[in-house]
Amino acid sequence: MEALVAILIGAMTASGIYLMLRMRSFPMILGLSLLSYAVNVFLFTAGRLAPGLPPIIDKAAAGYTDPLPQALVLTAIVISFAMTAVLVLMAIGSFLQTGDDRSDTDGAK
Amino acid sequence: MNHLVISPIILPAVMAGLTILIARRSISLVRILATGTVIGLIALALYGLGQSQPIPYFLGSWPAPFGIVLVMDHLASLMLLLVACLSAVVLLYAYSSGWDQRGRHFYALFQFQLMGLNGAFLTADAFNLFVFFEVLLIASYGLMVHGGGAERMRAGVQYVAFNLVGSTLFLFALAVIYNVTGTLNMADISEKLPLLAEGDAGLVRAAAVMLMMVFAVKGALVPLQFWLPGTYSVTSGPVAALFAVMTKVGAYAIIRFGTLVFPPSLAVTGTLWGDLLWISAMATIAVGAFGVLSAKRLQLTISFAAIGSMGVVFLAVSDFTPASTAAALYYIIHSTLATALLFLLADMVLTQRKTDDLVQPAPVFAGTGVIGAAFMLGAIAMVGLPPLSGFVAKFMVLDALRDNAAWAWSAVLLGSLVTMVGFARAGSAVFWNADFDAPRLTKKINGISLIPIGALIGMILVLTIYAGPVSDWITLLVQDLYDPSAYILVQRLVTGY
Numbered sequence: 178m179e180a181l182v183a184i185l186i187g188a189m190t191a192s193g194i195y196l197m198l199r200m201r202s203f204p205m206i207l208g209l210s211l212l213s214y215a216v217n218v219f220l221f222t223a224g225r226l227a228p229g230l231p232p233i234i235d236k237a238a239a240g241y242t243d244p245l246p247q248a249l250v251l252t253a254i255v256i257s258f259a260m261t262a263v264l265v266l267m268a269i270g271s272f273l274q275t276g277d278d279r280s281d282t283d284g285a286k
Numbered sequence: 287m288n289h290l291v292i293s294p295i296i297l298p299a300v301m302a303g304l305t306i307l308i309a310r311r312s313i314s315l316v317r318i319l320a321t322g323t324v325i326g327l328i329a330l331a332l333y334g335l336g337q338s339q340p341i342p343y344f345l346g347s348w349p350a351p352f353g354i355v356l357v358m359d360h361l362a363s364l365m366l367l368l369v370a371c372l373s374a375v376v377l378l379y380a381y382s383s384g385w386d387q388r389g390r391h392f393y394a395l396f397q398f399q400l401m402g403l404n405g406a407f408l409t410a411d412a413f414n415l416f417v418f419f420e421v422l423l424i425a426s427y428g429l430m431v432h433g434g435g436a437e438r439m440r441a442g443v444q445y446v447a448f449n450l451v452g453s454t455l456f457l458f459a460l461a462v463i464y465n466v467t468g469t470l471n472m473a474d475i476s477e478k479l480p481l482l483a484e485g486d487a488g489l490v491r492a493a494a495v496m497l498m499m500v501f502a503v504k505g506a507l508v509p510l511q512f513w514l515p516g517t518y519s520v521t522s523g524p525v526a527a528l529f530a531v532m533t534k535v536g537a538y539a540i541i542r543f544g545t546l547v548f549p550p551s552l553a554v555t556g557t558l559w560g561d562l563l564w565i566s567a568m569a570t571i572a573v574g575a576f577g578v579l580s581a582k583r584l585q586l587t588i589s590f591a592a593i594g595s596m597g598v599v600f601l602a603v604s605d606f607t608p609a610s611t612a613a614a615l616y617y618i619i620h621s622t623l624a625t626a627l628l629f630l631l632a633d634m635v636l637t638q639r640k641t642d643d644l645v646q647p648a649p650v651f652a653g654t655g656v657i658g659a660a661f662m663l664g665a666i667a668m669v670g671l672p673p674l675s676g677f678v679a680k681f682m683v684l685d686a687l688r689d690n691a692a693w694a695w696s697a698v699l700l701g702s703l704v705t706m707v708g709f710a711r712a713g714s715a716v717f718w719n720a721d722f723d724a725p726r727l728t729k730k731i732n733g734i735s736l737i738p739i740g741a742l743i744g745m746i747l748v749l750t751i752y753a754g755p756v757s758d759w760i761t762l763l764v765q766d767l768y769d770p771s772a773y774i775l776v777q778r779l780v781t782g783y
Contacts, residue, residue: 223461
């Protein structure tokens with residue numbers, strides 16, 4: 178379980194970074210999304226992996242999983258979703274106004 | 287509970303909402319609301335400065351560390367006052383120059399920006415700091431592209447992308463910190479870190495370095511400064527002037543975390559932050575200075591000067607002694623005002639001269655004398671020549687870094703020399719190297735725009751004349767930072783859970 182989650186986070190982070198370095202807005206947005214998925218799963222594991230256990234008080238529960246990372250992940254998801262939306266809009270605006278989708282400013286005057 | 291503590295966040299948030307509602311009805315009402323917000327914020331900051339003890343605010347009345355706590359202490363209040371004073375000036379300039387009408391929702395975004403900044407200064411919770419960073423960033427994305435245009439949009443995408451990577455890094459760091467300490471309250475983390483098991487030391491160090499990188503992105507520390515020149519040099523003048531305080535949020539966060547959470551006395555991290563900051567700060571000074579020398583546009587020159595000034599701030603911060611932190615704080619106040627002044631002047635030059643190109647001579651423009659004189663004062667302050675506050679600030683930094691004089695003094699002094707040559711070149715190109723054959727640009731200079739310029743010069747003068755009392759007061763403030771027992775005690779942390 179730990180190894181699987183760790184490999185998953187690592188693979189998503191690596192792909193995210195690779196895509197982000199492509200300097201074109203669409204791969205960059207995909208890369209940032211992958212990176213934010215990776216960090217969401219990572220945040221989730223910050224409370225240690227405890228599969229099948231409830232996060233809230235329950236008389237029949239044998240143990241608990243930490244509820245706080247789940248709240249943090251929710252916050253992080255909302256924020257990264259909004260940020261991605263802003264970035265997509267700005268990338269479209271930039272593409273329409275400059276005529277290309279490069280994300281570096283070297284070609285600009 | 288003292289609701290005045292949370293008011294610097296609530297006030298702009300509510301006003302921003304109202305602003306959006308009434309924006310279509312009456313622009314004057316919107317302006318009055320924005321002015322009211324800023325006056326309120328100045329009053330709240332002064333209230334905070336007048337308190338002898340830090341005041342906590344428990345959100346939802348949850349005890350710390352389970353709930354989020356805001357703490358209004360002297361450092362937070364000082365930063366609140368700096369932001370409020372700067373925003374008052376920027377608002378007046380945005381109104382007088384007409385920038386507030388060259389795009390939509392300027393005032394709403396402006397107030398959301400203030401909300402994010404104030405929240406970042408007040409919060410005592412690491413995850414909440416992340417949230418307020420996002421609030422101030424998302425507002426800054428809107429402000430950055432205010433006025434539109436292809437160049438601004440292109441630079442905006444880069445700015446957003448860079449900061450999104452920073453935010454992701456922030457989350458990674460927070461997850462690691464939560465994993466090893468089980469808490470996100472900054473005071474609680476600082477109590478838990480010294481008690482950690484040996485095996486967690488590596489994780490803590492990794493988290494500390496990731497956190498430092500996040501704040502370094504905000505503070506434009508080399509090699510994470512690449513977003514700044516592109517952003518500051520193409521955004522509108524008032525926004526660039528407001529952004530002068532954005533880099534200082536990074537410096538604030540490093541001072542707060544470096545004294546509270548990762549103090550040099552903490553065995554796990556020790557001088558890790560200081561050692562990394564030290565090298566990058568010197569590189570930052572060099573990049574800033576040579577950038578000033580080589581920039582082909584006035585606004586770009588000032589952007590690089592802003593990077594260089596962050597280098598000096600971080601050099602002072604990296605020492606993590608009370609004297610150096612006090613010098614860094616004084617330098618932060620000074621450089622915020624000086625950078626804002628220069629950005630506003632660059633915008634006036636752009637308005638009068640039609641271009642801020644430093645290579646091609648432009649026709650003689652009206653108001654050269656006034657703008658040129660103000661620019662010279664701003665440049666003197668920025669470079670750190672006597673008699674303005676830049677000299678006092680750099681003197682304090684040099685004095686505090688006496689033990690490492692060979693490197694620190696050389697970096698600061700050589701950096702200042704190169705920056706001075708760069709500003710002399712920029713000033714001569716704009717104000718003297720005119721195309722005298724071309725017809726003069728006779729558009730009169732906007733009188734009201736001179737008020738915010740004068741106000742900024744006034745603030746710099748006050749900071750210079752009262753340098754003694756201000757630095758004494760900052761020294762007292764810094765003593766509290768290095769002995770954070772009061773800051774921790776007022777939060778009444780629940781232990782043994």
